[in-house]
Amino acid sequence: MPFQYLRNIATLELDATRCTGCGMCLDVCPHAVFRQTNGTAEIADRDACMECGACALNCPAGAIEVRPGVGCAAALLAAKLKKSDAPCCGP
Amino acid sequence: MSENETVECGCCGGAGRNEPDRFEDEKRFTSGTIDTPAGPVPVVPAELSRRDRWGFWKVRLGIFRMSYKVRPGLYAVGRPGPGSPVFASANYKASFDRLRQGLAGVDGWILVADTRGINVWCAAGKHTFSAAAIWKAAEEARLASVVSGATLVLPQLSAPGVSARDAEALTGLRAVFGPVRAADIPSFLAAGMTATPEMRRVTFPIGARVALTPMEVLPGLRWGIPVTLALAALGWLRVVPFPGRFLAGFAVAFLAGSVLAPVLLPWIPGRAFSLKGALLGGAWGLLFSLLRGSFAAGTAGWLEAGAAILIFAATAAFLAILFTGSSTFTSMTGVQREMARAVPLMIAAAAAGVALQAAVWLGLGR
Numbered sequence: 493m494p495f496q497y498l499r500n501i502a503t504l505e506l507d508a509t510r511c512t513g514c515g516m517c518l519d520v521c522p523h524a525v526f527r528q529t530n531g532t533a534e535i536a537d538r539d540a541c542m543e544c545g546a547c548a549l550n551c552p553a554g555a556i557e558v559r560p561g562v563g564c565a566a567a568l569l570a571a572k573l574k575k576s577d578a579p580c581c582g583p
Numbered sequence: 584m585s586e587n588e589t590v591e592c593g594c595c596g597g598a599g600r601n602e603p604d605r606f607e608d609e610k611r612f613t614s615g616t617i618d619t620p621a622g623p624v625p626v627v628p629a630e631l632s633r634r635d636r637w638g639f640w641k642v643r644l645g646i647f648r649m650s651y652k653v654r655p656g657l658y659a660v661g662r663p664g665p666g667s668p669v670f671a672s673a674n675y676k677a678s679f680d681r682l683r684q685g686l687a688g689v690d691g692w693i694l695v696a697d698t699r700g701i702n703v704w705c706a707a708g709k710h711t712f713s714a715a716a717i718w719k720a721a722e723e724a725r726l727a728s729v730v731s732g733a734t735l736v737l738p739q740l741s742a743p744g745v746s747a748r749d750a751e752a753l754t755g756l757r758a759v760f761g762p763v764r765a766a767d768i769p770s771f772l773a774a775g776m777t778a779t780p781e782m783r784r785v786t787f788p789i790g791a792r793v794a795l796t797p798m799e800v801l802p803g804l805r806w807g808i809p810v811t812l813a814l815a816a817l818g819w820l821r822v823v824p825f826p827g828r829f830l831a832g833f834a835v836a837f838l839a840g841s842v843l844a845p846v847l848l849p850w851i852p853g854r855a856f857s858l859k860g861a862l863l864g865g866a867w868g869l870l871f872s873l874l875r876g877s878f879a880a881g882t883a884g885w886l887e888a889g890a891a892i893l894i895f896a897a898t899a900a901f902l903a904i905l906f907t908g909s910s911t912f913t914s915m916t917g918v919q920r921e922m923a924r925a926v927p928l929m930i931a932a933a934a935a936g937v938a939l940q941a942a943v944w945l946g947l948g949r
Contacts, residue, residue: 495787495848495849495910495911495912496854496912497854497912497913497914497917498854498855498914498917498920498921499854501914501916501917501920502914502916502917503914503916516747518783519739519760519778519783520739520742520760520783521783522739522740522763522783522784522785522911523784523785523912524780524783524784540912541914542911542912542913542914543914543915543916544708544742544743545708545743546707546742546743547742549742549743549744549745549746550742550746550747550748552748559915559916560708560743560915561914561915561916562708562908562915563907563908563910563912563913563914563915563917563918564907564908564909564913564915564918565856565904565905565907565908565918565921565922566905566908567908568915568918568919568922569922
């Protein structure tokens, strides 16, 4: 049973017109967010996206954008308390 | 043992001590060397020693977890040659040990990059584990003189920080992403470096969730125990009445949020972690009040029951939301949204609970 977090929240965007069908996004995604149909990638399960950024970094065509960050309440709280912009997960 | 220790990072907030030269003693986990054109390379067995296994327990329990490092460089597993695959690793020893366990029966090289002792996933997220870091390790180990025409196998969970294309361009090796779990490496290799969809998915089974709970509980005990002892001392000195039963109830609420919510995670209603915690804490508050006889104690009793339910719900909700950082599927945007909604509610509930309890102490309802 796949774990489900909040709905309609992921900042993931795929520009299918740039997609070359290399399949890297399918290889690197830990939650099977993408599928490939007729040689082009598409988002199969947006709500499963944890915004890790693996797909965006590894897409050779720059077709994917996402705002990566740590899905960690403690890091966000620590950043707020220290008034810094970047939630930090240690070193 | 958790298969997912390279994904979760149950240590948020700590500055981390990166003592540059404190590495685990190689003599304790290497079994000799093999000669290469770059000099002798340490050989590591694929089987873990008792000391290695104790190391996994230590980090799960938070004992010296921020300094459990392997010296970066090249290591050998089995009897590798110039064409054997090169497996990239972080220099967190638990990551390294998990990798070599997966290489049982494999002849290969392990290239350990300097990730300052941080595991693959977290280091990749911070871009500490990157193509550049791998290249730096390869250069320093003179990998180019050891292998030729070999494939660089990247842990899939390094993908947020490692671009396979950049790794290829820098090292000159063909780079592929291996499976999420090192245990799947032999099957991955046997299938010609192809992964099944299952090998590429991260799950969050109950064993993994249970293994994370010590780090949800132990940090809380660091202040919880002194505060309780202080209150007990003040109570013994008759400076304040010692709220023993309430503290016991509060401790259970703490455990509801830090242990029960993670363990029962998929079965508790609600998508938000704080909601799951609130449900458990609130239910405990209700049970606690029933056991205390609050509902048979007039208006004051009902007010105290309300206080317990609100405070325990807020406590468990807060601890449960802290588990987001240890989970394998929460996004930053999602956690931001959840926090924006849940934190004001938790504060309001706790404040309301305290107000109700204070009202009872001040004589309301009697």
